[in-house]
Amino acid sequence: MSPAAVSSSGLTKRFGKQVAVDHIDLDVPAGSVYGFLGPNGSGKTTTIRMLLGLVRPTEGSSAILGRPVPQGLDLALPRVGALIEGPAFHTHLSGRANLVRLDAADATADPATCDRRVADALERVGLTNAAGKSYRAYSLGMKQRLAIAAALLQPRDLLVLDEPTNGLDPQGTREVRHIVSSLAEEGSTVLVSSHLLSEIEQMCSHVGVMSRGRLVTQDSLETLRDRARAHVELHTPDVADALRCLDRLGLLGTVPGDKAPDGTVVFVPGQVPTERIVSDLVADGVRVRAFNVVRPTLEDLFVSLTGEGFDVNG
Numbered sequence: 385m386s387p388a389a390v391s392s393s394g395l396t397k398r399f400g401k402q403v404a405v406d407h408i409d410l411d412v413p414a415g416s417v418y419g420f421l422g423p424n425g426s427g428k429t430t431t432i433r434m435l436l437g438l439v440r441p442t443e444g445s446s447a448i449l450g451r452p453v454p455q456g457l458d459l460a461l462p463r464v465g466a467l468i469e470g471p472a473f474h475t476h477l478s479g480r481a482n483l484v485r486l487d488a489a490d491a492t493a494d495p496a497t498c499d500r501r502v503a504d505a506l507e508r509v510g511l512t513n514a515a516g517k518s519y520r521a522y523s524l525g526m527k528q529r530l531a532i533a534a535a536l537l538q539p540r541d542l543l544v545l546d547e548p549t550n551g552l553d554p555q556g557t558r559e560v561r562h563i564v565s566s567l568a569e570e571g572s573t574v575l576v577s578s579h580l581l582s583e584i585e586q587m588c589s590h591v592g593v594m595s596r597g598r599l600v601t602q603d604s605l606e607t608l609r610d611r612a613r614a615h616v617e618l619h620t621p622d623v624a625d626a627l628r629c630l631d632r633l634g635l636l637g638t639v640p641g642d643k644a645p646d647g648t649v650v651f652v653p654g655q656v657p658t659e660r661i662v663s664d665l666v667a668d669g670v671r672v673r674a675f676n677v678v679r680p681t682l683e684d685l686f687v688s689l690t691g692e693g694f695d696v697n698g
């Protein structure tokens with residue numbers, strides 16, 4: 385197992401009586417693109433602020449790049465690029481001049497390589513041609529890309545991006561996705577928050593789902609897709625015979641109990657073709673009243689976990 389780039393244990397933040405973040409155990413594997421997904425107000429920003437030492441947790445602990453927060457932040461933060469509350473850009477300065485200023489304010493940055501690093505960061509986010517324009521003339525998408533460039537002025541092992549596509553048009557969103565993918569290809573871990581499932585699905589390898597301050601699920605996207613795979617709901621008066629037949633086919637049938645009507649058997653067909661299952665059931669004398677293949681989407685899975693909807697298309 386790869387070591388965690390970010391981890392937390394029982395991390396909790398209360399504002400007065402309100403529990404904004406409720407005992408969450410994060411595990412962001414090194415090298416992953418971890419999508420931190422949840423509706424507005426579910427506690428994502430507060431969590432990220434705690435991880436970066438910007439707000440003190442009420443309870444619990446966390447570590448980034450193997451260093452405890454806050455004691456180890458001096459060592460960890462130079463290796464972390466964060467887009468959380470946009471850096472303070474000067475509206476009258478150009479994008480390039482803004483980055484040079486930010487770099488100059490960073491004690492860990494080498495002034496001798498500033499120009500090259502600024503040029504590289506601008507190139508990465510596709511702002512080379514607009515580098516000399518004043519910030520006030522930038523579109524929202526360009527401003528967002530400049531903020532990402534600011535996080536990339538130095539090589540980073542971990543990027544923390546809070547809702548990086550907020551307010552961007554589809555083109556801007558695609559560009560941010562592309563930047564995230566290229567960072568991941570180069571080996572950085574990326575922790576990216578979003579309230580959009582479609583976005584997380586397209587760029588992440590892992591997902592943590594927040595709902596009302598709690599981390600309701602956390603896994604690789606692959607595993608979650610697997611959990612959301614098709615299952616069959618079979619209705620029959622011959623439940624025992626049906627279970628025996630499924631067993632012979634190597635399938636595990638379960639009787640869901642009080643939630644489903646009498647005579648319901650649920651199973652995951654896996655690799656066995658459904659037509660084969662039906663014909664075997666019939667051959668065994670099982671009276672098939674209904675045979676419904678249910679294909680939940682990832683969204684169905686998350687909604688069932690959180691009880692809330694996700695903005696699917698943005």
Ligand SMILES: Nc1ncnc2c1ncn2[C@@H]1O[C@H](COP(=O)(O)OP(=O)(O)OP(=O)(O)O)[C@@H](O)[C@H]1O
Nearest residue numbers: 399404422423424425426427428429430431547579
């Ligand atoms: N400084 C604060 N004082 C009081 N309550 C706060 C404070 N910061 C956040 N909260 C509350 O904590 C809850 C979680 O907010 P948070 O910003 O972490 O959610 P989020 O998932 O990031 O949502 P969004 O995407 O809207 O920022 C909200 O109900 C919010 O009102």
